[in-house]
Amino acid sequence: MNMAESKCGVIAVVGRPNVGKSTLMNGMIGEHLSITSSKPQTTRHRVLGVMTETVKEVPTQFIFVDTPGFQTKHSNALNKTMNRAVLTALADVNVILWVIEQGKLTPADMKVLELCPKGVPLVAVVNKVDLLEKKNEVLPFLHKVSGQRNFDAIVPLSAQTNKNLDSLKEAVSALLPEQPFFYDEDTLTDRPEKFLAAERIREKLFRLVGDELPYTCTVVIDKFEIEEGRRVIHASILVDRSSHKAMIIGKGGEKLKRIGSEARQDMERLFGGSVHLETWVKVRSGWADNASLLQSLGYE
Numbered sequence: 471m472n473m474a475e476s477k478c479g480v481i482a483v484v485g486r487p488n489v490g491k492s493t494l495m496n497g498m499i500g501e502h503l504s505i506t507s508s509k510p511q512t513t514r515h516r517v518l519g520v521m522t523e524t525v526k527e528v529p530t531q532f533i534f535v536d537t538p539g540f541q542t543k544h545s546n547a548l549n550k551t552m553n554r555a556v557l558t559a560l561a562d563v564n565v566i567l568w569v570i571e572q573g574k575l576t577p578a579d580m581k582v583l584e585l586c587p588k589g590v591p592l593v594a595v596v597n598k599v600d601l602l603e604k605k606n607e608v609l610p611f612l613h614k615v616s617g618q619r620n621f622d623a624i625v626p627l628s629a630q631t632n633k634n635l636d637s638l639k640e641a642v643s644a645l646l647p648e649q650p651f652f653y654d655e656d657t658l659t660d661r662p663e664k665f666l667a668a669e670r671i672r673e674k675l676f677r678l679v680g681d682e683l684p685y686t687c688t689v690v691i692d693k694f695e696i697e698e699g700r701r702v703i704h705a706s707i708l709v710d711r712s713s714h715k716a717m718i719i720g721k722g723g724e725k726l727k728r729i730g731s732e733a734r735q736d737m738e739r740l741f742g743g744s745v746h747l748e749t750w751v752k753v754r755s756g757w758a759d760n761a762s763l764l765q766s767l768g769y770e
């Protein structure tokens with residue numbers, strides 16, 4: 471058991487369009503990718519991914535977040551309000567990665583930099599160094615960058631070829647606070663799990679309710695959270711007539727109970743852990759025709 475204190479913190483990746491933010495995120499998180507529901511510590515943000523790795527013998531959890539409303543293209547009143555929101559959102563992350571492209575320091579880059587609050591650790595990430603023929607070529611540019619602000623680190627790298635990503639991990643880890651992890655170390659993606667959970671319920675519906683069950687019945691996962699290692703899942707079965715609802719619930723609620731119980735057992739086997747499942751049946755008249763409702767259910 472490694473007795474080193476763990477480190478954990480929230481990291482925002484900012485930069486003008488096309489500098490390689492998404493590529494960097496993918497490179498950093500790679501197969502560790504786990505989209506998770508947000509915890510109180512990150513409520514101002516959407517969590518894009520969590521990566522847990524030992525960096526220089528310190529177990530470190532990197533939580534990458536999205537900063538909503540980041541907008542630098544037009545500067546009007548609305549954007550000023552949005553920018554204020556960005557400032558607030560960025561003020562409570564632990565580290566900001568300001569991503570730029572090697573050899574380019576544009577007004578848009580500078581605008582993004584201005585939005586990074588002083589007092590939050592800031593790392594300049596100089597991306598796309600693979601486009602340079604010689605390693606040293608980047609040095610004058612790094613020098614120029616260092617003159618723009620008092621950065622905690624300046625890291626040249628290539629998000630595309632994964633070159634020097636380890637240096638970035640080390641630089642960020644050094645800036646993260648010592649604290650316990652916010653997420654389980656082996657957090658799996660919850661998207662597929664959520665999807666699998668809905669599928670298990672659908673399968674039981676078809677098995678146990680049978681042929682009378684219309685195709686217009688759907689399952690929506692309202693809540694999927696991991697609480698103390700246990701998956702807590704709330705699901706709604708949407709039907710379009712109350713007669714269908716009665717059919718699914720069954721006499722004295724027997725049928726729904728069985729659907730829930732069998733689906734839960736399947737999920738526990740599938741996820742390898744305990745599951746608390748609650749299911750409701752709701753009548754949504756004509757739900758399949760209602761575009762906005764469909765959208766809110768996650769259909770295109």
Ligand SMILES: Nc1nc2c(ncn2[C@@H]2O[C@H](COP(=O)(O)OP(=O)(O)OP(=O)(O)O)[C@@H](O)[C@H]2O)c(=O)[nH]1
Pocket residue numbers: 485486487488489490491492493494597598599600601627628629630631
């Ligand atoms: N040569 C090179 N190209 C890169 C690198 N990283 C990203 N790119 C390319 O740069 C382009 C933009 O990359 P994205 O990751 O989509 O950039 P972004 O900053 O997320 O862009 P927006 O989503 O528009 O904000 C893509 O064509 C990438 O393939 C790199 O390290 N080297």
